[in-house]
Amino acid sequence: MAKKVALLQGNDACAQGAVYAGCTFFGGYPITPSTEVAEVLSGELPKVGGKFIQMEDEIAAMASVIGASLTGAKALTATSGPGVSLKQELIGYACIAETPCVIINVMRGGPSTGMPTGPGQSDVMQAKWGTHGDHAAIALVPASCQEIYEETIRAFNLAEKYRMPVQVLYDEIVGHMRERVEFAEPGELEVIDREAPSVSPEEYKPYDDTKGQIPPLASYGSGYKFHVTGLNKAADGFPTTKAELVDAEERRQIDKVDDNVADIEKFETYMTEDAEVIIWAYGSTSRSARYAVNDLRKEGIKAGLFRPITLWPFPEKQTAELAKQAKAIIVPELNLGQMVIEVERVAKGDCKVAAIGRVDGEPINPGQIAGKVKEVL
Amino acid sequence: MSSPKGEVEIIEQYCKGCNICVAFCPTNVLEMDLFVVKAAKPEACIACMQCELRCPDFAIKVHKKEA
Amino acid sequence: MAYDYDSSIRPGKLPHIWCPGCGHGIVMKGLIRAMDTCELDRKNTAIVSGIGCASRLPGYLDACTLHTAHGRAAAFATGVKMAKPEMDVIVCGGDGDGTAIGGNHFIHACRRNINMTYVLMNNFIYGMTGGQFSPCTPTGDKASTTPYGNPDPIFDISKLAIGAGASFVARTTAFHATQIDKLIAEGIKHKGMAVIEILDDCPTTYGRRNKFRSVVEMMERLKDMAVPVAAAAKLPAEKLEGKILTGILHQEDKPEYTAQYAEVIKKAQGA
Numbered sequence: 001m002a003k004k005v006a007l008l009q010g011n012d013a014c015a016q017g018a019v020y021a022g023c024t025f026f027g028g029y030p031i032t033p034s035t036e037v038a039e040v041l042s043g044e045l046p047k048v049g050g051k052f053i054q055m056e057d058e059i060a061a062m063a064s065v066i067g068a069s070l071t072g073a074k075a076l077t078a079t080s081g082p083g084v085s086l087k088q089e090l091i092g093y094a095c096i097a098e099t100p101c102v103i104i105n106v107m108r109g110g111p112s113t114g115m116p117t118g119p120g121q122s123d124v125m126q127a128k129w130g131t132h133g134d135h136a137a138i139a140l141v142p143a144s145c146q147e148i149y150e151e152t153i154r155a156f157n158l159a160e161k162y163r164m165p166v167q168v169l170y171d172e173i174v175g176h177m178r179e180r181v182e183f184a185e186p187g188e189l190e191v192i193d194r195e196a197p198s199v200s201p202e203e204y205k206p207y208d209d210t211k212g213q214i215p216p217l218a219s220y221g222s223g224y225k226f227h228v229t230g231l232n233k234a235a236d237g238f239p240t241t242k243a244e245l246v247d248a249e250e251r252r253q254i255d256k257v258d259d260n261v262a263d264i265e266k267f268e269t270y271m272t273e274d275a276e277v278i279i280w281a282y283g284s285t286s287r288s289a290r291y292a293v294n295d296l297r298k299e300g301i302k303a304g305l306f307r308p309i310t311l312w313p314f315p316e317k318q319t320a321e322l323a324k325q326a327k328a329i330i331v332p333e334l335n336l337g338q339m340v341i342e343v344e345r346v347a348k349g350d351c352k353v354a355a356i357g358r359v360d361g362e363p364i365n366p367g368q369i370a371g372k373v374k375e376v377l
Numbered sequence: 378m379s380s381p382k383g384e385v386e387i388i389e390q391y392c393k394g395c396n397i398c399v400a401f402c403p404t405n406v407l408e409m410d411l412f413v414v415k416a417a418k419p420e421a422c423i424a425c426m427q428c429e430l431r432c433p434d435f436a437i438k439v440h441k442k443e444a
Numbered sequence: 445m446a447y448d449y450d451s452s453i454r455p456g457k458l459p460h461i462w463c464p465g466c467g468h469g470i471v472m473k474g475l476i477r478a479m480d481t482c483e484l485d486r487k488n489t490a491i492v493s494g495i496g497c498a499s500r501l502p503g504y505l506d507a508c509t510l511h512t513a514h515g516r517a518a519a520f521a522t523g524v525k526m527a528k529p530e531m532d533v534i535v536c537g538g539d540g541d542g543t544a545i546g547g548n549h550f551i552h553a554c555r556r557n558i559n560m561t562y563v564l565m566n567n568f569i570y571g572m573t574g575g576q577f578s579p580c581t582p583t584g585d586k587a588s589t590t591p592y593g594n595p596d597p598i599f600d601i602s603k604l605a606i607g608a609g610a611s612f613v614a615r616t617t618a619f620h621a622t623q624i625d626k627l628i629a630e631g632i633k634h635k636g637m638a639v640i641e642i643l644d645d646c647p648t649t650y651g652r653r654n655k656f657r658s659v660v661e662m663m664e665r666l667k668d669m670a671v672p673v674a675a676a677a678k679l680p681a682e683k684l685e686g687k688i689l690t691g692i693l694h695q696e697d698k699p700e701y702t703a704q705y706a707e708v709i710k711k712a713q714g715a
Binding site: 024025027043046047049051053055056057059060061063064065066067068069070071072073075089090093201220221223224225226227228229230231238239 | 454457486487488490492502503506507508509510511512513516519520521522523524525526527528530531548549551552705708709711712713
């Protein structure tokens, strides 16, 4: 049977991916350039018995998502940089309360209102360091409409599996472009649901890690009565200030990601085997980078592309290996140098690292990247 | 004097000595004793439940006696 | 018989954290009695709070309890209620949490008329942070951040809730213990957003700065301030100066949000 295909906008593909993943709750607030995710889901979710609510502000949207998730719903919000800034406190709440949820960030420039209709990749550090306190982060950076569809599904899977918020970041270019999207058949792509407790309600402790790093999460209204708080807490969910318990909780919540990088990481390499120069690019910028690689190869320059699809946790191993192999890594980004800092940290001086930054609302084009490569080599 | 209508039970470890129960007991059953309430005149209890209702600390139970 | 509060309280959680004479414990007792009156199944009851002294209340109760971030309780609760409308949802918190940092969520929960019961303990102060003035600290009063007296006008929370669209609004005080559970129970039974404002005392951070000599004096003041709505209707305006009306202040039948959304689902599914 022929697969169902459609010409979809990136934001629409995101909404369709969410429905495939089993999302039944969306809480949002309008913001350019993400609004189409909300618009599509306001139509799609009630069709499957799900709920869509437009909340009074960005913070409320994030709060409603966490509340819904605790009842067992797969919950989503979509926003852009300023909205993520407002949501940050509650993203931290979802981290420490270990509540699965997905946050879509369709990136524009900034700071502040910046250029709302222009593309940007300026929230990639915010995705890691935006909320206060130490915490793990998972952020995915799809670069096409098809990939937005698939990565939104994967984001839900990771959120449910690791019991934490997962962010999907794509820039306005990818969010608003239209491409052919092939829909997965039911059962074709993996859909993960959070692990339910195997113990009785009387024995249940929502943060009991004795059987693994990720304690099973019961749902409100399923027979389990338990307490959820943003305070540091013991295994039973109640606040504690005992040093050893607080330390163990904080470290476990970071380790659950660090120890599972192999499961969470995802990347694409293009002509990197013999590459002397690596273009390290993500999102829409990686699309220009692929053209630049082709153009450079035609000129006899051995260029290759490394494209992270999981941005956080940072692809340390792959980046370190490429730094040893190549003479230079070029990092084009629609910001003034964010991920390049991480690349430099991991490269440890093994090769030259150079940035291309752009924040004028225009995309980075292949010629700009090729020019930089020639300048650096 | 008629027999008390209620028996006041005080859970001392919960009492924070706020004095609300003492002040609002209509028959002066209760007294403060070093910041913990005690039933000084238990025989006067009329089981009106005012102390139990207003104790913020879950430290007083009044057991009504069968007539 | 002594009232059985114990079966509603999580084992080992008492004594609670509240200061001597703080009325929050009286409100918690009232809430337990109201939940019992309404025979709420605690497995299907979510009790949601924000941050502050009053927001510590859910942790003591054996139910599905959610202690969230400062001001956000109504928004979290909205997510819970929307996702699982069959659950009973109770929100509790203080005046600063609910009407300052959480003011926007509060008025919009009222506007939606979503079926939940908001027990708002108004003790006129930010207690947990040490007594800074709140939107409900009376003008002229002392707080740690109003050393010369509070220049700010106050919110009338009940009027705010009525104006914002809540379909059940009631008010009482921590002194009026038996009215607390009756009004909360009425609120729980009411289909729609129910706000029960309970004027409360904070002897530690409000009373001491404002020349109250004792907890009892604060309780006496709450008693004296309250005038039942029916009685107030017969009193001349000058007799109501400095008083607050208690009882059910507003009740109306109007569409409830999750029921309205159930209609949206029917339409979307082509029914």
